[in-house]
Amino acid sequence: MEDDFDIAVANVDALPAHIYRDDSSSSVNLLEKFSNIPLRIRGRAEAWEVPRDQIKLASKIGEGTGGVVYLCRWRGLDCAAKLLSTASKVSVEYHDMINEISTISHLRHPNLVLFLGACTVSEPLLILSEYMAGGSLEDRFDLKKKQLGRPWKPSRIQAINWCMDLSRAVCFLHNCTTPIIHRDLKPANLLLSENDHLKVSDFGLCKTLAKVKEDGTPYTMTGCTGTKRYMAPEVVLSQPDYDEKVDIYSMAMIFWYIFKGERPFNLIEPQLISLLTSSRGLRPDSRAIGWPELEELVECMWAENPKLRPSAVEIVSKLKVMQSAANASSEDAKVTCKCKFNCVVQ
Known part of the structure; x- marks a missing residue:
């Protein structure tokens, strides 16, 4: 039986060929198509959903509105884990983090903190990123x-x-x-x-x-x-x-x-x-x-x-x-x- 992931991938695969043309209108249409896919499914499709048990939290290194940041260990690498401090899915903080994951999961640049993955399937939401040893x-x-x-x-x-x-x-x-x-x-x-x-x-x-x-x-x-x-x-x-x-x-x-x-x-x-x-x-x-x-x-x-x-x-x-x-x-x-x-x- 097909799960949500298979259905989502099939929907993307079924996009008409013209959608992949290298023009701005096609690019916008394609982005809109992907943005409608639930985040938990995109995480699997784009290979950034991380099994929570692979992340070993250590000391707290920061705290802000709605979130706490920990130094953590993941696959032999020192990383930073940002955890949502509220479980409410109707809170502003929850939607902020969803917005953040949705955006940074597509971005790569030497002057942006590197996004490594996220945990979105279960609570609390977690963003995994490179550890910046110099602080803010x-x-x-x-x-x-x-x-x-x-x-x-x-x-x-x-x-x-x-x-x-x-x-x-x-x-x-x-x-x-x-x-x-x-x-x-x-x-x-x-x-x-x-x-x-x-x-x-x-x-x-x-x-x-x-x-x-x-x-x-x-x-x-x-x-x-x-x-x-x-x-x-x-x-x-x-x-x-x-x-x-x-x-x-x-x-x-x-x-x-x-x-x-x-x-x-x-x-x-x-x-x-x-x-x-x-x-x-x-x-x-x-x-x-x-x-x-x-x-x-x-x-x-x-x-x-x-x-x-x-x-x-x-x-x-x-x-x-x-x-x-x-x-x-x-x-x-x-x-x-x-x-x-x-x-x-x-």
Whole structure:
């Protein structure tokens, strides 16, 4: 007797030949066809459904709205396991995680945290991803500040490299066949590898632009206090037609954070931030970045009018020039001593 899996595969196999033609309308139709297949069945068809007994949970390494993250062991590999903290299938958190699995299971990019699999057949929902040993960008800045007793600023090369990593990830997302809007970019969602490469995580709010809670009230972003510092004015004002430029605004605030070493609007009450940025046009002082070319770019990125903000492709192009200049400047600053070891001194 055929099960759900066999029926789903048969339905896909039965798609007419023209659906596979290499044109945009066919691609959209094919994506819509697959999106209607239940997630638990897609997991088997796409080979990412993981047997729960293969995952050995260890220590808790993080916790957020609706989810707990554990260091775990899976098939000889250290991984991160994100578990849903509520079993309710009508909760916002449940639908966020379903949305995240549905999206990231198709995405592969060097600057996105690698999705390894998920457990969707039984409860609780679980997302398995690569373990990022460097923690979050926010944790790095907080730790350095605690160690130094003052805000920490990374080197210019390190800072521009992180900005480039973020920009490449967003450029990839915005240029997918069906563009993906992250909608919750902030330092807590940017993770660092053991080699300090930056990758984007947490896709629970991506792409879904008109979400509401079960009771019909407007949906709020995760971790409002932290998120509002990076939230575009059009999102704050609940404008229904905002687009991928909301991510560009968030990136501008993150760039400022990386170069300044402090959270935007750190001295302003959290509940006032969204009002001042959306209705009063308040922005951080771009001069704190200390790099005129980047200051000009950031000012364009957080422009009030989304149409005036550059695309992610344009940002990557401009950052490449700045990155090359920073590397060249670093090389010029190196001095080789005259000892037999040819030491390089900064």
